Amino acid sequence: MGKGVAITGMGIISAIGNNVAENFTSLTSNKIGISKISQIDTIHKDDIMVGEIGETNTQLEQRLDIAENQWSRTVLIGTVAAQEALAEAGISDINEVRTGFISGTTVGGMDKSEQYFYDYPENPSVRQHITGLHAGDSTNKIAKHLGLKESFVTTISTACSSSANTIMLGARMIQSGQLDRVIVGGTDSLSKFTINGFKTLMILSDTYNTPFDNDRKGLNLGEAAAYLVLESDAMVEKNKKNVLGYVKGYGNANDAFHQTASSENGDGAVLAMEKALQVAGMKPEDIDYINAHGTATPNNDLSEGRALIRVFDKKVPHFSSTKAFTGHTLAAAGAVEAVYSVLALQNDTIFPNLNFKTPMQEFGICPVTELKKKKLGTVLSNSFGFGGNCSTLIFSKEA
């Protein structure tokens, strides 16, 4: 079927590194980013573990040369990752051709909204955060900082599949000729809002998360931002761009089962994977590695595992979840794992699914638990979210 869309740049900041190179080093040396929470004062600090980015807001502000307390942490980390992606793609004049920016977020500026919720009437010096409650405000601020003008800029919020969906939309806009290049990805910082929200759903683990393990206790929340630059073939050819990999297939479907939980048999996940394979013009056996959603909640891993078995029958490819390294970074997760998928392709390396001990009693498939060298041509990446939202992306080495 269709030709893939070229990826020419990537940027990331997560609990396991402030850039792409640091993330790769951590992934290949079993350096996990899960710890007790240090930057948010919450009564749950002793009951949960999180994937927190090391730098404080002040450090991030200094790095970006931004005045103190003007931006949400979501915007700060988003800007760091987007700038790295543009630099790697060698883009200096962002407005030179038709360039779009599509960002995914769930919390946007919630870290500041919750901090100053009752302070606005008395304290004019924090009112810059009032408009930050609009999720799109974080995207606008990053776009403005990148210098993007008169352009297509939008925000997708489909819970934990948000940034996977930005990659899908970006690829479609390049393929349909509406844009020459587009920066896609997502950003979410930790907040009391999400910590307490997931707490009410009783799916937070009090220790290190263990994807696909029979005794998994739930997820660790994380924070991250990651962006990729996608460019049209004409742009790649004209500027002799180094292509890191291709977005080859994509699919989104709805589980239409429950507001937060996945269906027992992973109907939505199956549909998303099948659609992505169809768009890529591939058969299940063409997939070399799967970066699973694998949040380590009892519900997700069972549903996703069953979906994998349904799509790939008895030949489920090597798979792993990298969430034991980063935690579940919500809207950013799809883009974080897109970066990891491209790194896997570039280095012919499968990253390990850490903390796995006991196979799940419901089925016989097990993730890859140690760093593994393997010739990789294609990687499939899953991202699922509340509202039954299921997304699958397929990345390839060759167009």
Add this chain to the structure above:
Amino acid sequence: MSELKQELKEKIIEQLNLEDVAVDEIQDNDPLFGEGLGLDSIDALELIVMLDKDYGIKLADPKEGRKIFESVQTMAAYIEENRSR
């Protein structure tokens, strides 16, 4: 015990917004989930918060709720035995 059951029925209706259900329509042994009142897993989480807030009972695993929330009868019995307020 019967006072507690009455109280629970009122709370269930209020907490879960069961606008079209009256207290006397809920029998002590009616199943709350599935066919009876038709509650679902989100309601179960709401009820877990109610146990904590109103009766000082903390459940760590939502699965524990399944047995406790079978009916108003089972709920009341569990609360009687375990309440700290």
Add this chain to the structure above:
Amino acid sequence: MKKSVYINSVGSVSAQKTFDDGFLENIEQRSDTVLAVVAPNYKDYIPPAAARRMAKGIKMSTVSAKNAMQGAGVDENEIDAIIVGTGLGCIGDSEKFVSDIIDNNEQFLTPTRFIQSSHNTVAGQIALGIGCKGYNFTYVHSAVSFESAVLDAKMQLEQNEARTILVGGVDELVDHHVSTHRLIGHIKEEPVDTMSVLKSGTSGAVFSEGAHFFVLSNQKRTSCYAELMALKTFNTLSPGQLGDNVGNFLKEQGLTEKAIDLIVLGYNGDVEFDGYYDILAKGPFSETPQAYFKHLSGEFDTASGFGFWVANKILKHQRIPDPVKLNDLHRVTFETVLIYNQYRGENHSLMLLKKC
């Protein structure tokens, strides 16, 4: 070969009585700084068991979406995809969850409010309600949230990736949001009469809410309102670049300003930003019939959904209701309508519709 895209039906819940079949025959005249929707009787549309956990935004959307599906005569199982735009999602529940966190010191919190806070809860719940397992996206980008949803649908229908898509925009009016936006001057200080909004002479807007849903398809039904020709959004546009960009947008469709039979403008009575609309109204479109709508709908992130509803209705009925007329110019037939919107000088959008 690109397929044509049709708007086969419309559905609206707004600050006007738009949930029935009428077309602004009787205007709700109010004098306020915020406008709540004229709500239908939700019980007529939503069974109580389903409604018990629904936020206002979900209820408004359910009614509006049901009316749209009914208007197009499409069955629930014919909907291939659901795409929603919302500036703030179910902000009422989000804000309540935040205040509960603070007020109760992170204790005794319940999941329902958090679940509703997910921006995609409207699209998700509609899918759950009608059992739609297809594509399900939610755009949350201020004044172009609705436009992003329409653009996505248009792309899919043109490529025949989907045949029938339910597209909507929804936003709620909520106390804390209103009180904080008063502090930063985004809401007018003094009440203003519905029909005098443009003459207010003050800054800020009249805030409101609403839900607008449409059935878009690449097959024209007898119920068809209009054909969607083109759509473009811009994160920034300086006043000096607006005219040229509109000209280029029309040129790409093989049109000039003269070919436009009606321009629908997003004037909201904010003296600081209405100048953008003046550039078009007093410039290249001064000889064109003009309409406005936010005095009736109020301002909210997806208010352009109401503008889209007005434009579609005008094309179908070939009549401009008096309350939306900005000038007295007329055309014998309305073939082509251009909608231009922006909010506080950012997130500009152009949508071009044609009679079908």
